[in-house]
Amino acid sequence: MAHLLTLIVVLPLIGAVLNGALATRLRDAPFGRTFVTVVGCGLPILSFLLVVRGFMELLATDGTPLIETAYTWARIGGRTFDVSFYFDRLSAVMALIVTGVGSVIHIYSIGYMHDDKSYARFFAYLNLFLFFMLSLVLGRSLLVLFVGWEGVGLASYLLIGFWFDDPANAAAGKKAFITNRIGDAGFLLGMFLLYWAFGTLDMDKINAAFTSGAAPVISASLAGVLLFIGASGKSAQIPLHVWLPDAMAGPTPVSALIHAATMVTAGVYLVARMSGLYSQAPEASAVVAVIGAATAFFAATIAVTQTDIKKVLAYSTVSQLGFMFVALGVGAYGVGIFHVYTHAFFKACLFLGAGSVIHALGGEQDIRKMGGLARKIPVTFWTFAIATAAIAGIPPLAGFWSKDEILWNAFASSAGGSPVLWAVMAATALMTAFYMFRLLWLVFLTPSRMEPKVAHHVHESPLSMTGVLMILAALSAVGGFVALPHFLEPLLPMAKTPEALHHYETPLLILSVAIALAGLAGAWFVYGSGTERSARLATRFASLHRTLTNKYFVDEAYDRFIGRPLVWLSDRVFLNLGDRVLLDGSLNGLARLARRTAGVFSRVETGNLHRYAFFVLVGSIAMLAWSLRHG
Amino acid sequence: MDKVQFLLLIAVALFALGLLGVIVRRNLLVMLMCMELMLNGVNLSLVTFAQQTGTAAGAVLVFLIFVVAAAEIAIAIPIVLVLVRRKRTLEADAFADLKG
Numbered sequence: 001m002a003h004l005l006t007l008i009v010v011l012p013l014i015g016a017v018l019n020g021a022l023a024t025r026l027r028d029a030p031f032g033r034t035f036v037t038v039v040g041c042g043l044p045i046l047s048f049l050l051v052v053r054g055f056m057e058l059l060a061t062d063g064t065p066l067i068e069t070a071y072t073w074a075r076i077g078g079r080t081f082d083v084s085f086y087f088d089r090l091s092a093v094m095a096l097i098v099t100g101v102g103s104v105i106h107i108y109s110i111g112y113m114h115d116d117k118s119y120a121r122f123f124a125y126l127n128l129f130l131f132f133m134l135s136l137v138l139g140r141s142l143l144v145l146f147v148g149w150e151g152v153g154l155a156s157y158l159l160i161g162f163w164f165d166d167p168a169n170a171a172a173g174k175k176a177f178i179t180n181r182i183g184d185a186g187f188l189l190g191m192f193l194l195y196w197a198f199g200t201l202d203m204d205k206i207n208a209a210f211t212s213g214a215a216p217v218i219s220a221s222l223a224g225v226l227l228f229i230g231a232s233g234k235s236a237q238i239p240l241h242v243w244l245p246d247a248m249a250g251p252t253p254v255s256a257l258i259h260a261a262t263m264v265t266a267g268v269y270l271v272a273r274m275s276g277l278y279s280q281a282p283e284a285s286a287v288v289a290v291i292g293a294a295t296a297f298f299a300a301t302i303a304v305t306q307t308d309i310k311k312v313l314a315y316s317t318v319s320q321l322g323f324m325f326v327a328l329g330v331g332a333y334g335v336g337i338f339h340v341y342t343h344a345f346f347k348a349c350l351f352l353g354a355g356s357v358i359h360a361l362g363g364e365q366d367i368r369k370m371g372g373l374a375r376k377i378p379v380t381f382w383t384f385a386i387a388t389a390a391i392a393g394i395p396p397l398a399g400f401w402s403k404d405e406i407l408w409n410a411f412a413s414s415a416g417g418s419p420v421l422w423a424v425m426a427a428t429a430l431m432t433a434f435y436m437f438r439l440l441w442l443v444f445l446t447p448s449r450m451e452p453k454v455a456h457h458v459h460e461s462p463l464s465m466t467g468v469l470m471i472l473a474a475l476s477a478v479g480g481f482v483a484l485p486h487f488l489e490p491l492l493p494m495a496k497t498p499e500a501l502h503h504y505e506t507p508l509l510i511l512s513v514a515i516a517l518a519g520l521a522g523a524w525f526v527y528g529s530g531t532e533r534s535a536r537l538a539t540r541f542a543s544l545h546r547t548l549t550n551k552y553f554v555d556e557a558y559d560r561f562i563g564r565p566l567v568w569l570s571d572r573v574f575l576n577l578g579d580r581v582l583l584d585g586s587l588n589g590l591a592r593l594a595r596r597t598a599g600v601f602s603r604v605e606t607g608n609l610h611r612y613a614f615f616v617l618v619g620s621i622a623m624l625a626w627s628l629r630h631g
Numbered sequence: 632m633d634k635v636q637f638l639l640l641i642a643v644a645l646f647a648l649g650l651l652g653v654i655v656r657r658n659l660l661v662m663l664m665c666m667e668l669m670l671n672g673v674n675l676s677l678v679t680f681a682q683q684t685g686t687a688a689g690a691v692l693v694f695l696i697f698v699v700a701a702a703e704i705a706i707a708i709p710i711v712l713v714l715v716r717r718k719r720t721l722e723a724d725a726f727a728d729l730k731g
Contacts, residue, residue: 607730609662609723613653 004057005068005085005138008050008095012130015043020124033119040123041106044130048099055092063089063490065204067140079199086140086204090491093337093484094137094269097344101261102130104468108352109253111464112359122162122251129155133262137269141201142191145270149187149234152263153180159258160250172249179243183233190226197223207276220277224284227274228291231267235321237295242555244318248310252355255310260317260351261344268324268340275333275492282415289329289416293424296322298552300431304438305538305548308365309354312439316391317347319428326425327406331415333492334485335405342398345479346390349472353384356461356469357443361454367439368531372448376458379466381444383473388440390476392433393516401480403429404512411508413495422508426515433519438534441527449531638679646672659711659721663704670700 018039029035054066065088074081087095106126113122132151139145153176161173195201198209210220231237236244247259258264271278271288278285296319303315320343327336358365360377374381390397393404407429411422448455460466485494526533538545547553604615632640645668652665674693681689711721718725 605730607727609726610654610657613650617650617654 003068003070004050004054005066005087006070008047008054008099009070009085009131009134009138011043011047011050012127012134015039015127016124016131018124019120019127023118023120023124027117027120036120036123037110040120040127041103041110043127044099044103044106047130047134048096048103051092051095051099054087055096058087058089058092065091073143081143081201082141083144084140084202085135085138085144087138088491089488090269090272090337091137093341093488095134097341098130098133098137098262101344101348101472102126102133102257104471105253105257105261105348105352108256108355108465108468109251111462112253112355113251114462116251118162122159125155125158125162126254126257129159129258129263133266136266140203142194142203142206143201145203145273146187146191149230149266149270150184152258152266153177153184153234156247156254156258156263159254160247162250162254166249169249172243172246176243176247179240180233183230183240185229186226186233187230190223190230193223193226203273207274210276210280220281221283224274224278224281225287227270227277228267228284228288231270231325232291233267234270235264235267235325236318237267237291237321237325238298239554241295241299241318242558245311245314245551248308248314252310252351252358255314256348256351256355259314260347264317264321265324265340265344268321268328268336271325271328272333272337272492275328278328278333279331279415279493285329285331286416287329288325289410289421292322292325292327292329293410293421293428294322295319296326296428297424297431300428300435302548302551303435304431305545307368307549309357309367309370309439309443310351310365312367312435313347313350313354316350316432316436319432320347320391323403323406323425323428326410326421330409330413330417330421331495332405332409332413332485334488334494335402335409337488337492338484339402339406341482341484342390342402342476342479345472346387346397346399346476349383349387349469349476350391352465352469352472353380353387356380356465357384359461359465360458361450362457364450364454367442369449369451369454370443371446371450372444373458374444377460379460379469383466383469384444385440386473387476388436390480392436392519393429393512394433394520395513396480398476398478398480400513400516404509405485407512408505408508409495409497411504412497412501414498415495417495417497426512429512430515430519430522433516434522437520437523438527441523442531446527446530635679635683639676642672642676642679644672645669645675648672657722657724659714659723662723663707663711667700667704670696 019036022035025032058066065086067084067086069082069084071083072080073083106123109122109126113119116122129152132148132155134148136145136148136152139148157173157177160176161170164170164173191201194206198206200206233240244259244264248255250259278288299315299318299322303312303319306312306315320339324336324339324343327333327339356377357370357373357380360373360380361370364370386397390399393400395401407422407425410417410425411419450458485492526537550556649665649668649670649672652668653662656662656665674696677689677693677696681687681693714726715721
């Protein structure tokens, strides 16, 4: 089918344009809402079907990628910049996740956003996001990827601030956008470096140049670290992780789609896509692994004490992204993508489940005011429980397979694996299980702490929402049986593991199951009987508890050490000294000088004609005298 | 003293007289006449130089000045008339309030 890839990418854009342009007219039209729904959900589903078709085509061949040039964007000198799409196994998997999970979340939004006055605008933004995300995933050159990269940032900004009447939401959107700019600066520098070295931005060519050893001219690690700075912005890694928890200000389907399942994994995709480069860059890979491990660990500790249901999930996302980067950092690129894939299912399911809870409670997000919901909203409870078990790593659910692979590679990979890394990740996995089951108990199982007024109205969500939850829960349960790293192996080679360590594999597998169960048991012990035990723990470790609930004061530190000095510098130096004193001062000074001098000379002008004539005489004589002397 | 020097002397004298008149006389009409005197001083010097060098340019310039002077007077006299009608005087000092 001609133009298959272009169609995949452009279909959501058509939806965005249609819904966006007609948004205000459709609000009062008789079939306006139906039109928005059909366009907004239909086009992503169509796009998904086309991806499936392309996937079939890909499977039928021996792995040659589909390449399609949409058009030539610019021709400068002898070099061309094409908008071309590249469909190999890696981008196929990503495109399947993006359109598949994207489509079901669109369907979920029908119910979730039903009463919102900006229904059409919401779908326009979501479709716009899909368009940019697909150009990110399918782009052949870093340039197209970057356009998509910025585009998803824009869509994310628009959707975080979707309810912009509340200044807090608008501020969260701004924070996400600005934090990402910092990362993008690194990304751009990396791109410039690669273009300078290779004269092309096509990622397959750059990878080939690195793997064939034809690229010794630049430091792979420098390019790798620069690109990783970009990735750490988009994927919320330390030190640029601060935007993601705040991004939860957006509607919950947005959190599920953009800030859990797809957009935030763009950084992981970028590193995996540039695996040829990273495999030649041990220092950059070490940076990736260390940052990933640190992020995973610290985010998990924060998640343990958060009380907002979406914030817990947000920190959990940051932590899981850390897991993915650890996998990438030790050379297990396929495993990282495997975790992207399983994480997309269970985290989307968790977020949508949280959305269903919030929907049922009429907007309540504080888990301290929940409890006992298992009986009242059973479908949400069971799907949430399955996804929780999946993320905690209980076999045989999806998360177990990918997380265990990551742990094994962190331990055994010859490209940077070490027992220390394994220990950190194992501790993180323990905390993951603990805080996720804590959430499950506090929301669904402990006795109700709801206000009576709220408890009275609790209701299960409509089928468009629960159906999606069931699909995602089923995928979270069985998704791990797909041997994705093996499927991607022709593209992303497995990490090499020394033969001597192989007898550790089974004990470690058992250990990781034990860790997950220990997390479950710990949560049951602390929260199984209500909130008294946890309250006692909080008072005993008061200072630790305060540090964790305040997220290690990172926001405050950024504000004090970066934000305020910048404000001070801008206000005192640039505004008051530079602009007001130097610029305004010099201009005003010149003007004042001119006015004063003119004031002096204007006294000469009396209106007396004779005096004027006398001046003419004096002037003429002076000129004559001057010309006589110098002539 | 040859003829050229004599004529130039007269020209300078005419110009100086005119300038002096503009400076010291109060009457607007007299001031205008003095200005004509200055112009004619210049004309005389132009004609003299044209004669001396044997070129036509100076003489042509004189005709130009005639035209300009005629036009100038044609505008100046009505202005003076309007001014006089307003203040009933020809004294130049009376109109000092016209300054910008």
